[in-house]
Amino acid sequence: MSKVLWSPWRHDYIKSFSEGMVRECLFCRLAQLSDDYAYILYRGNKAYVVLNAYPYNSGHLMIAPYRHVASIDELDDEELIEVAKLVRLCINVLKKALKPDGLNIGVNIGRAAGAGVEGHVHVHVVPRWIGDSNFMPITSGYKPLPIALTETYGLLKEEFKGKSFNSISKLKAS
Ligand SMILES: [Zn+2]
Numbered sequence: 618m619s620k621v622l623w624s625p626w627r628h629d630y631i632k633s634f635s636e637g638m639v640r641e642c643l644f645c646r647l648a649q650l651s652d653d654y655a656y657i658l659y660r661g662n663k664a665y666v667v668l669n670a671y672p673y674n675s676g677h678l679m680i681a682p683y684r685h686v687a688s689i690d691e692l693d694d695e696e697l698i699e700v701a702k703l704v705r706l707c708i709n710v711l712k713k714a715l716k717p718d719g720l721n722i723g724v725n726i727g728r729a730a731g732a733g734v735e736g737h738v739h740v741h742v743v744p745r746w747i748g749d750s751n752f753m754p755i756t757s758g759y760k761p762l763p764i765a766l767t768e769t770y771g772l773l774k775e776e777f778k779g780k781s782f783n784s785i786s787k788l789k790a791s
Pocket residue numbers: 642643644645646684685686736737
């Protein structure tokens with residue numbers, strides 16, 4: 618018997634941002650919410666990792682700086698380094714937890730480039746599997762996406778637990 622973890626009101630709340638119904642910035646607001654509510658997987662000093670509630674693929678992660686800036690060239694060195702380290706951490710976690718055949722990493726800057734949230738820069742990390750972009754390797758049989766999303770969150774959260782975005786290079790050095 619699985620627990621009921623799916624909260625439609627939470628989903629609607631996040632959706633209202635992406636549809637432009639709320640004037641507040643989605644990424645600024647998410648950072649202020651609790652991890653479970655906002656699907657936040659990891660909080661660094663300058664940036665955080667959140668699971669996309671409207672994923673292109675299962676395990677679609679986004680990395681955003683806490684500071685509200687529109688583009689990568691507006692990040693200071695510390696923010697830029699941390700975002701890059703979090704990209705590395707996300708790749709590491711996704712490879713371990715979801716075993717994708719590949720990954721897409723990208724940043725959309727400006728509406729013409731397809732940015733869903735224009736004012737606040739964020740990096741997409743999307744795991745990919747050969748043959749089927751909708752393949753969900755962690756579920757057996759059909760499950761509605763919302764449940765898969767919550768399961769994915771739980772699985773990835775466990776993998777992120779206790780990890781430091783600095784830890785990978787340290788582990789390799791030891
Ligand atoms: Zn913002």
